[in-house]
Amino acid sequence: MIKIMTAAERHTTHEDGIHSEFSFSFGDYTDPHNEHFGSLLAHNEYVLQPMEGFDRRFHHDLVIVHLVLEGTLTYEDDTGKLMELTPGTIHVVNTGSGVYHAERNASSSEDVRYLEMWFLPAEPGLETSHHQSNFTKEQQLNQMLPIIGSGNGESSLPQSLDVVMYSSILETGQELTYSLAGDRRMHLYVIRGHVEISSEDGVFDITAGDAARIQRRHELTFRGNSSEGSSEMVLIDMP
Structure with a gap:
């Protein structure tokens, strides 16, 4: 089954210099x-205007992923981590037993656009860790690059999480194929451009801001x- 969620269907807020797009229930959106x-x-998309951001807040037993699309995002938390995240950087924090963290745009002239995704961890109460x-x-x-995943190697998560995340820039006319197992799901999000998805369920055209939620076994073809x-x-x- 493939369900398309368009950009227009996301919940949108704009206040205090922060523009937010929520794909799932989040905060005051239920x-x-x-x-x-x-x-x-x-699965949230944020645009932070210059010198704006989120003050420290507490989270536990979540794996939080930051993927910066434009600008530089400053991340800091009470473990002493202070990071400048730019496009081409993926940051993962397993909040474990709990961490106070904040994200801000320190630029005085440029916006920051980024994705923030939350996952259930493999188990609760783990020590806070970063990747x-x-x-x-x-x-x-023209390939699906694994930017985080379970198992071993450079792209592995700090604790086992049964998730693999891919990033791809697909030239127009180029195609990629993927076999989704029967007990797996796929969430596909278009950052920019126009992607065609083909499977036994049909052909779906999605554009920037749209997402496809795919579950059960599929032989998928993605075309730019x-x-x-x-x-x-x-x-x-x-899973």
Whole structure:
């Protein structure tokens, strides 16, 4: 089954220099029919205006992923971490038993645009830990680059989480294929451009800000269809 959620269907807020787009129930936005998709609890897109951001707040037993699309995001928390996150950087924090963290735009002239995703951890009460890795546009071009995942290696999460996240820049006319197992789900989000999804369920056209929620076994084909020459997307394979 493939369900498309368009950009227009996301819950939108704009206050105190922060523009927010929520794909699932989050904060004051409550929809009992749209609370999560598998282990993905939140998929938020934020734009922080210059010198704006989120003050320290407390979270526990969540794995939080930051993926910066434009600008520089400053992340800090009470473990002593202070990071400047830029496009091409993926940051993962397993909040574990609890951490106070904040995200801000320290620039006086440029906006920051980023994705923040929340996942259920493998188990509760783990020690707070961080993971950060970098990738290039060349590595994403016309392939599905795993930017975080379970198992071993440079892209592994600090504690086992049964999630693999891919990033791809797909040139117009280029195709990628993917076999989704019967007990898995995929959340696909288009950052920019236009992507065509083909499977036994049919053909679906999605554009920037749209998401596809895919579950049960599928042989998937993704085709770049942007008039601007390329499309960018994030794909999450999870239980």
